[in-house]
Amino acid sequence: MASFEEWKTQLEQWWNQALRYIHQIPQDQLYAALAVLIFTFLFLILVRLLKRTKSNTIVLSGLGGSGKTVLFYQLRDGSSHQGTVTSMEPNEGTFVLHSEKAKNGKPKPVHVVDVPGHSRLRPKLDEFLPQAAGIVFVVDALEFLPNCRAASEYLYEVLTKASVVKKKIPVLIVCNKTDKVTAHTKEFIRKQMEKEIDKLRASRTAVSEADIANEFTLGVPGDAFSFTQCHNKVTVAEASGLTGEISQVEQFIREHVRP
Amino acid sequence: MLEQLLIFTRGGLILWTCKELGNALKGSPIDTLIRSCLLEERSGAASYNYDAPGAAYTLKWTFHNELGLVFVAVYQRILHLLYVDELLSMVKREFSAIYDPKRTIYNDFDETFRQLRKEAEARAEELKKTKPVGKPLTNNKKQGQVQKSDGGSKKKSDGVSASDGGEGDGTKGRRLENLSNGNHVDTEETKANGLFNGKENTSSNIGAFDVNKLQKLRSKGGKKIDTVANKGPKAEPKKTITKKNRVWDNSPPEAKLDFTDPVGENGDNVVEVVAADQGESMMDKEEDFSSESETEEEEEEVGKDSKPDAKKGWFSSMFQSIAGKANLDRSDLEPALKALKDRLMNKNVAEVIAEKLCESVAASLEGKKLASFTRISSTVQAAMEEALVRILTPRRSIDILRDVHAAKEQRKPYVVVFVGVNGVGKSTNLAKVAYWLLQHKLSVMMAACDTFRSGAVEQLRTHARRLQIPIFEKGYEKDPAVVAKEAIQEATRNGSDVVLVDTAGRMQDNEPLMRALSKLIYLNNPDLVLFVGEALVGNDAVDQLSKFNQKLADLSTSPNPRLIDGILLTKFDTIDDKVGAALSMVYISGSPVMFVGCGQSYTDLKKLNVKSIVKTLLK
Numbered sequence: 001m002a003s004f005e006e007w008k009t010q011l012e013q014w015w016n017q018a019l020r021y022i023h024q025i026p027q028d029q030l031y032a033a034l035a036v037l038i039f040t041f042l043f044l045i046l047v048r049l050l051k052r053t054k055s056n057t058i059v060l061s062g063l064g065g066s067g068k069t070v071l072f073y074q075l076r077d078g079s080s081h082q083g084t085v086t087s088m089e090p091n092e093g094t095f096v097l098h099s100e101k102a103k104n105g106k107p108k109p110v111h112v113v114d115v116p117g118h119s120r121l122r123p124k125l126d127e128f129l130p131q132a133a134g135i136v137f138v139v140d141a142l143e144f145l146p147n148c149r150a151a152s153e154y155l156y157e158v159l160t161k162a163s164v165v166k167k168k169i170p171v172l173i174v175c176n177k178t179d180k181v182t183a184h185t186k187e188f189i190r191k192q193m194e195k196e197i198d199k200l201r202a203s204r205t206a207v208s209e210a211d212i213a214n215e216f217t218l219g220v221p222g223d224a225f226s227f228t229q230c231h232n233k234v235t236v237a238e239a240s241g242l243t244g245e246i247s248q249v250e251q252f253i254r255e256h257v258r259p
Numbered sequence: 260m261l262e263q264l265l266i267f268t269r270g271g272l273i274l275w276t277c278k279e280l281g282n283a284l285k286g287s288p289i290d291t292l293i294r295s296c297l298l299e300e301r302s303g304a305a306s307y308n309y310d311a312p313g314a315a316y317t318l319k320w321t322f323h324n325e326l327g328l329v330f331v332a333v334y335q336r337i338l339h340l341l342y343v344d345e346l347l348s349m350v351k352r353e354f355s356a357i358y359d360p361k362r363t364i365y366n367d368f369d370e371t372f373r374q375l376r377k378e379a380e381a382r383a384e385e386l387k388k389t390k391p392v393g394k395p396l397t398n399n400k401k402q403g404q405v406q407k408s409d410g411g412s413k414k415k416s417d418g419v420s421a422s423d424g425g426e427g428d429g430t431k432g433r434r435l436e437n438l439s440n441g442n443h444v445d446t447e448e449t450k451a452n453g454l455f456n457g458k459e460n461t462s463s464n465i466g467a468f469d470v471n472k473l474q475k476l477r478s479k480g481g482k483k484i485d486t487v488a489n490k491g492p493k494a495e496p497k498k499t500i501t502k503k504n505r506v507w508d509n510s511p512p513e514a515k516l517d518f519t520d521p522v523g524e525n526g527d528n529v530v531e532v533v534a535a536d537q538g539e540s541m542m543d544k545e546e547d548f549s550s551e552s553e554t555e556e557e558e559e560e561v562g563k564d565s566k567p568d569a570k571k572g573w574f575s576s577m578f579q580s581i582a583g584k585a586n587l588d589r590s591d592l593e594p595a596l597k598a599l600k601d602r603l604m605n606k607n608v609a610e611v612i613a614e615k616l617c618e619s620v621a622a623s624l625e626g627k628k629l630a631s632f633t634r635i636s637s638t639v640q641a642a643m644e645e646a647l648v649r650i651l652t653p654r655r656s657i658d659i660l661r662d663v664h665a666a667k668e669q670r671k672p673y674v675v676v677f678v679g680v681n682g683v684g685k686s687t688n689l690a691k692v693a694y695w696l697l698q699h700k701l702s703v704m705m706a707a708c709d710t711f712r713s714g715a716v717e718q719l720r721t722h723a724r725r726l727q728i729p730i731f732e733k734g735y736e737k738d739p740a741v742v743a744k745e746a747i748q749e750a751t752r753n754g755s756d757v758v759l760v761d762t763a764g765r766m767q768d769n770e771p772l773m774r775a776l777s778k779l780i781y782l783n784n785p786d787l788v789l790f791v792g793e794a795l796v797g798n799d800a801v802d803q804l805s806k807f808n809q810k811l812a813d814l815s816t817s818p819n820p821r822l823i824d825g826i827l828l829t830k831f832d833t834i835d836d837k838v839g840a841a842l843s844m845v846y847i848s849g850s851p852v853m854f855v856g857c858g859q860s861y862t863d864l865k866k867l868n869v870k871s872i873v874k875t876l877l878k
Contacts, residue, residue, distance in 0.1 A: 069271040088297060
């Protein structure tokens with residue numbers, strides 16, 4: 001207890017000393033210092049706000065094995081290196097697109113996130129969606145039919161996410177692997193997916209209302225579903241990650257992340 | 260021979276493969292490994308076996324968590340390559356030295372790898388020469404989990420007697436080795452030899468008393484199995500007590516519970532039955548998920564932590580938490596993991612599973628850098644939480660209604676088979692599912708395929724009448740598989756959407772009954788095989804599910820047998836916060852919990868709330 005008392009008196013002494021010092025400093029200087037402090041604070045907050053409003057995040061999503069990681073590295077380095085395996089963690093990077101590196105001027109870097117497609121890792125998608133400026137949904141055009149239902153289910157989930165609907169985040173459906181001869185055309189894939197989503201809509205909304213967590217419904221009830229009915233813009237494009245034919249994806253990114 | 264060695268990032272980019280080996284792998288073992296092993300929190304295991312048409316590979320892996328790298332080696336299963344573990348760890352060491360996150364091409368690693376491989380192979384060669392001592396040991400330690408112990412003890416006793424001669428051979432072999440590939444890795448070679456000598460000595464020592472140890476272990480194991488087997492029947496008598504007149508929460512008061520008297524022998528001509536309507540099934544109710552105060556949790560946490568840290572002193576641990584620790588190693592994680600394991604086991608998670616989970620979490624954290632202002636325990640906890648969410652998140656869609664509608668389009672009834680051990684509530688929950696389906700305007704039919712227990716058909720008939728749905732029955736002493744088949748045909752005729760097949764309860768060890776079940780499933784090819792398990796079960800959950808799955812696979816006559824597709828967890832209202840059974844069952848079977856039964860009335864059927872389960876488990 002005695003030592004505690006000692007500490008207390010010591011502290012009081014220091015406090016008094018500090019007060020005296022402050023009184024010695026002229027008032028003007030004190031105010032100036034305060035003003036500088038407040039200004040920096042405001043500046044920092046402003047920077048934060050500005051950064052948040054101009055999102056430059058592009059999210060790559062889609063089922064496992066559809067080629068998201070290859071697309072990611074094509075965008076970044078312009079090559080798929082030595083191939084990829086199933087991702088266990090998201091790939092993230094802020095970079096200037098490879099195709100624009102040669103250009104003059106200073107293009108704005110894009111923040112690209114490649115979210116693993118494995119169903120156990122899907123919760124990760126929710127972390128990135130709120131800040132997304134655009135979503136690229138990759139579909140395997142080669143092995144489309146066996147995966148059609150799963151892919152449509154996933155796309156349905158993405159399209160009905162609250163953050164996507166509210167912010168009207170544009171979605172690009174990329175039919176990957178079109179370099180192969182047996183790959184399906186993008187028109188075929190679009191139609192199949194629309195059909196499948198139409199069925200999903202029936203089973204998830206008309207029959208069970210409170211069953212599913214998402215409260216948003218897609219399209220116009222009573223009409224056959226088509227992507228044009230979505231509030232956000234949904235477009236379909238073709239690409240080939242392996243050969244580097246990704247101009248349509250790059251175009252999409254540039255539309256939504258202004259250079 | 261080694262088939263392939265890959266180095267890739269956790270993000271999925273292959274950084275380096277051995278081009279020399281260059282054999283094209285059949286199938287996609289790496290992707291399968293990641294999907295079905297590493298992402299399922301089974302990375303604590305020693306190796307993984309991959310089967311593809313025309314190929315059988317064994318895969319081994321190691322992580323470098325700080326850099327986020329994965330090293331995988333693939334080799335033919337028939338060759339028990341002993342040097343793979345060593346080679347992997349050497350490759351890991353060498354590669355992490357030259358790794359740079361910005362670089363994606365590592366052609367210069369080829370040379371290093373060639374040397375490492377030669378070294379490892381040479382060492383393995385020596386091991387083979389002194390085989391009696393060395394081989395069974397490594398075998399037992401590292402691969403024991405996979406290759407069902409190949410009579411280790413016998414070999415070992417041999418080994419001890421032969422060890423003297425073996426050592427002599429070994430030195431000879433070493434000399435030869437030195438001569439043959441001497442020039443370029445001279446120094447390293449000798450170093451390795453020195454190391455190896457030491458190892459050999461100790462290993463022969465261990466070998467001497469290992470036989471006893473093994474026997475001890477074996478007897479222990481035997482005991483364990485016994486206790487597990489005993490536990491099963493013990494749990495049984497409990498539930499007879501609950502069968503009392505129960506006041507149902509929201510049932511109409513005039514409902515008479517006793518339907519037996521008016522029914523008589525052939526009770527189809529009953530006067531009138533109150534169609535059961537007890538409001539919306541809980542499956543459809545949004546659950547309000549209260550986020551409890553996290554701070555409480557934290558405080559408890561601190562209390563638990565301070566114990567192991569107390570030795571180190573308050574200041575150093577404080578400093579560590581501020582500065583962030585360089586790299587986590589096993590000994591740092593140990594206390595936190597042990598606390599976590601105990602907590603999981605307190606929540607009724609089976610011991611084996613708690614153990615495996617902790618191991619896999621440890622594997623994912625080892626070597627990672629601890630961020631500043633965090634404690635080890637909170638890092639471990641976060642990693643565990645992530646792992647749990649990942650496990651409990653269903654891999655397949657659990658939207659049954661969607662599947663039912665898909666089947667409806669094909670003009671086929673959707674068939675669900677309920678299987679499980681005795682007295683877990685198959686029929687009761689079948690009725691609940693029927694009620695839920697009815698609410699979604701689907702026509703449901705029941706099939707009474709429990710032709711074994713007396714009263715089972717009558718029980719189901721009572722439910723059917725209350726719900727006013729058709730029931731297909733053929734009395735007792737009939738082959739359930741045939742009854743189910745006829746029921747499905749009947750349903751196809753009268754256009755029912757869903758057929759719910761009730762089966763007799765059976766213990767997982769009862770082979771004749773399991774064979775009958777396997778036949779029923781094979782013959783009818785149902786759309787969904789639902790395992791009904793009670794949430795009260797502890798360690799036995801592992802046994803039940805793994806045996807059910809195994810028996811279904813083994814006893815089936817078809818080449819690709821059906822396994823359990825989903826789980827219905829019953830008696831969830833009786834367990835308070837001991838929700839571990841859910842985790843155990845999902846982990847073992849890999850299939851999701853589709854329904855949770857949580858009460859006595861028809862409405863008491865819920866979906867599993869993954870978040871709240873994880874929260875409860877870690878509380």
